[in-house]
Amino acid sequence: MAADPNPARNWFNQGGQTYARFRPEYPPRLAAFLASAAPGRQLAVDVGCGNGQLTRLLAPHFNAVVGLDPSADQIANTVSDERITYRCAPAERLPLADGCASLITAAQAAHWFDLPAFYREVRRIGAAGGILALISYGVLSLEPALDERFQAFYQDEIGPYWPPERKLVDSGYATLDFPFEELAAPPLEIRLEWRLAEFLGYLSTWSAVRCAREAGREDVLLRFASEIAQAWGDENTRRSIAWPINMRIGRL
Template sequence: MAESYDKQAKQYSESRPTYPEKLFQFIASKTPCHDLAWDVGTGSGQAARTLAGIYKNVVATDTSPKQLEFALKLPNITYQCTPPEMSISELEQTVSAESSVDLVTSAAAMHWFDLPNFYQQVKWILKEPDGVIAAWSYTKAEINASAANALLQKLYDDSDPYIDPRARFFLHDKYRTIDFPFQPVDGLDHTGPFEFKMEWLMDLDDCFAFIKSWAHYQAAKDTGVELLHDDFVQGFTRAWHEDGNPKKIATFRINLRIGKVGNGSK
């Protein structure tokens, strides 16, 4: 699936919605220190850029050099291209030393990871006992125009067969049953999922660009299937303009898992 993200890296960087500030405020409120964050699977840095306004330094890693090419460059973000699997020594060289990171984040990426290996790295690198891991995914967009929304939901369904089955399960499951071996952070009695709402005011071109940024759209294209075929585009365009409003609100539900390493967890 990494190859699909490579092929639409520029589209992805330009066409993805921004995660809400409330999400980051909530996560940051659970880390006593704000010195260093590690954003894993950063893509083109959508989460890293906001983290950089809260944490003194951010290390943002991804396996795709093409995605990183389009990431927003800020003085306190270090972007690193990493292999899919890293040894602990490679992790130390690339990210930071043992027990040195306040926060590990994974924005719409953890469902692609080798979780046992990833969790070993997280537990090694987070400060003990208050280092925090926060991982989230988001649901399908819902548009506030019934006819256009019905067509968009059908397009989501049509694209489903082209996404990795394991990732598809975790996304549909909203991270409810994904393995998450961490303790609740202070003030909470479970590790989630916790829901946040993300809204995006978009026009028709924004919507088509967003669809083309889907990895499963590209994966379908790689098999010779064009999901945005002429009939769909024409029908969707008519439905979009049905209410006379050129802009629509797309609503996404973010599902957050958050926990800490706790005493003696390493």
């Protein structure tokens, strides 16, 4: 059955666990590459780990993994694993011993950090020759029939509601200060096949969507949802969505 072009459902009102449900998963190749670059496999530390998407991927490659996030709500939505320890902590005060970590990652999080303070902690807990990787994924792309409408929404309609830090993500962290011996990263992407509800559920996790709602501009969101639903067709049809993975990776 085709989607209603004027749906009564508010796709952007998904409840409190949307981040864990709808954030795209990183490909296993990313964790395998990061582990191959690290000088050892004793400990990996994922800073700003959220609900543990990258943390879980690192676990098979290391003897132990620590996931750290300042949000207790995010930690509460992690999935337990005997190799992973999750703790609430900010990026600027890492509760770990000196020289303990072969790999330190920050996925879709570094733009929120006080970078000089974070880098001091990285140098303190990092093992000799250890690896720091700042990872982000860029603006998604849809199938051609849908992508033009989405890009207009992203750039022009929801664009004014993004925090300034979003520009750092869009640039792949290219403009971030990164005072480490930089290494080349392979081309990687996230590619998923999503139904309409999953796609709009993901959009509902955006800080810009939250800001638009708080500004009383839910009409912008509902208009886009209606128009993309009409272009999507049957809401249960799976459509291809891709995000480029960007990385700044350096040796300590």
